[in-house]
Amino acid sequence: MNYLYVPxxxxxxxxxxxxxxRDFFDVSKLLNTxxxxxxxxYFFCNxxxxxxxPEDITLSFRNPLIYGGxxxxxxxxxxxxxxxxxxxxxEDERIRKEVSRVINDYCVEGTAPQLDLGGLELTSEILWVExxxxxxxxxxxxxxxxxxxxRRTKMLYNRVMTQLTQFQKPEELAKLPILAGYLRTSExxxxxx
Numbered sequence: 504m505n506y507l508y509v510p511x512x513x514x515x516x517x518x519x520x521x522x523x524x525r526d527f528f529d530v531s532k533l534l535n536t537x538x539x540x541x542x543x544x545y546f547f548c549n550x551x552x553x554x555x556x557p558e559d560i561t562l563s564f565r566n567p568l569i570y571g572g573x574x575x576x577x578x579x580x581x582x583x584x585x586x587x588x589x590x591x592x593x594e595d596e597r598i599r600k601e602v603s604r605v606i607n608d609y610c611v612e613g614t615a616p617q618l619d620l621g622g623l624e625l626t627s628e629i630l631w632v633e634x635x636x637x638x639x640x641x642x643x644x645x646x647x648x649x650x651x652x653x654r655r656t657k658m659l660y661n662r663v664m665t666q667l668t669q670f671q672k673p674e675e676l677a678k679l680p681i682l683a684g685y686l687r688t689s690e691x692x693x694x695x696x
Contacts, residue, residue: 506564506638524632543605559684660685
């Protein structure tokens with residue numbers, strides 16, 4: 504299983520351009536739809552997933568946008584340490600340097616646009632991309648503002664675990680850090696009752 508985070512404004516633009524499957528990982532298609540700054544921010548969010556997704560989820564799965572692609576050959580290459588940054592595949596040298604510079608500034612200088620996640624909750628869906636499942640995360644407006652942050656977190660874990668059990672055996676899930684996050688939020692929620 505893999506995961507990917509797409510900021511909601513970028514996801515809306517990609518969906519409007521009929522993106523599906525492999526398109527979310529195709530740098531050329533991304534640049535034909537988004538500005539270099541938006542592409543840089545998309546990569547940055549996936550380089551720094553702890554800003555938007557619980558850490559135990561990111562530790563449980565790999566991000567093929569950043570770390571080596573979706574196919575078995577790409578996975579083997581990344582395991583050997585032959586991972587190249589996705590922006591290195593940008594053919595236009597000027598744009599490649601600009602995207603690289605912006606990402607560097609975001610990561611080193613801390614100049615990335617701030618994600619205003621107030622009033623939003625993290626949601627997930629499953630994408631089927633060339634023989635691999637991808638958990639696609641984004642933020643959406645909160646449907647019920649009366650629900651506490653802890654209860655929303657528990658609902659996220661319930662949804663993700665339900666999605667995962669369709670594709671992975673329980674014994675495989677039990678080995679992943681996501682189970683600890685699921686159990687931790689369950690325990691915390693029980694203490695509030």
